[in-house]
Amino acid sequence: QVQLVESGGRLVQAGDSLRLSCAASGRTFSSYAMAWFRQAPGKEREFVAAISVFGGSTNYTDSVRGRFTISRDNADHTLYLQMNSLKPEDTAVYYCAARVGVMRIPPRYYDIWGQGTQVTVSS
Numbered sequence: 001q002v003q004l005v006e007s008g009g010r011l012v013q014a015g016d017s018l019r020l021s022c023a024a025s026g027r028t029f030s031s032y033a034m035a036w037f038r039q040a041p042g043k044e045r046e047f048v049a050a051i052s053v054f055g056g057s058t059n060y061t062d063s064v065r066g067r068f069t070i071s072r073d074n075a076d077h078t079l080y081l082q083m084n085s086l087k088p089e090d091t092a093v094y095y096c097a098a099r100v101g102v103m104r105i106p107p108r109y110y111d112i113w114g115q116g117t118q119v120t121v122s123s
Contacts (some may be wrong), residue, residue: 002026002077002112003013004096009117016121021094022079022114023098029077030054035110036070036081037091038119045095049069049081050103059103063089093118 018037035050049070050059058070062106068080079096094117097110104110 002029002032004112004114006094006096006114006117009094009119009123011120011122012086013046014087014121014123017082017084018119020081020083020094020096020117020119022081024077024079024098027044028078030074032098032112034070034072034079034090034098035097035099036079037089037097037107037110039095039116040092042056044093045107047105047107048094048106051079056061057103059105083119086119088121088123090117091121 001109002024005023012018033052037045038048039045047061048064049068051070051072055072067085071080096110096114099110
């Protein structure tokens, strides 16, 4: 089983770009579909993006499609989220998550989670 550690979150201005990373320990990273979720204060955790085991398929929530790009490097055991044109409503704690099998949207299908990294976008 992998363990996940996110990094890269910080305070940025609206319109800025930011890249989040999720480092996975263990040798089985390429067995997992991966995803990014986020949770703003007082709100439920929501799906942001997902990527298949070998990166051939991706999925995005409508609010980030065209602005965010999910990618993975299986040789490096790392998941990325490139975020461009950031908006204040993107402010949240961002989590990476893993599951064996195909990528899914609901968070309940993911059984391995990182600790989260805070992204704050000021207007």
